[in-house]
Amino acid sequence: NHQVVQILRTRYKKTLLKYFGRFSPQARANVRTVTMDLNFYYQDIVRACFPNAQIVIDRFHMIQMFTRSFNSLRVKVMKTFDKRSRQYQLLKSPWKLYLKKFDELE
Incomplete structure (x- = not known):
């Protein structure tokens, strides 16, 4: 629905894993796509947190x-x-x- 859900203070891998870990495994498994920039860690984070998500690099x-x-x-x-x-x-x-x-x- 194109609404901002949360803005985190940092974009460190540890912080992002902790934040996304708060959601249930079922909720994370329902995520189908993740759009991201080319940050080195983001791909690892998406694969760890969202097993069924397709990764899309932003335009x-x-x-x-x-x-x-x-x-x-x-x-x-x-x-x-x-x-x-x-x-x-x-x-x-x-x-x-x-x-x-x-x-x-x-």
């Missing part, structure tokens, strides 16, 4: 990860060309235009 972090990867590849390819070449200039100058297309996907 913001997916786009951010894709954008960083694309930009890294663009720079790597750009460096293979001479700095005065048209290819180099096309990859260097309008790079924000390439990334704008990814923002539109969101």
Whole structure:
């Protein structure tokens, strides 16, 4: 129903496991999906607390990860060309235009 249920003071693994452990195993088994960011511990927590849940990475972090990867590849390819070449200039100058297309996907 898109309502905030609880905001915890920290996002440490121990704190999250303790919080979710307060719910009955049956209630946690009924959880079907969990949307999360790319925090290293979250996947472990979801698997431990919600055995039947499918993990979904939130859209913001997916786009951010894709954008960083694309930009890294663009720079790597750009460096293979001479700095005065048209290819180099096309990859260097309008790079924000390439990334704008990814923002539109969101």
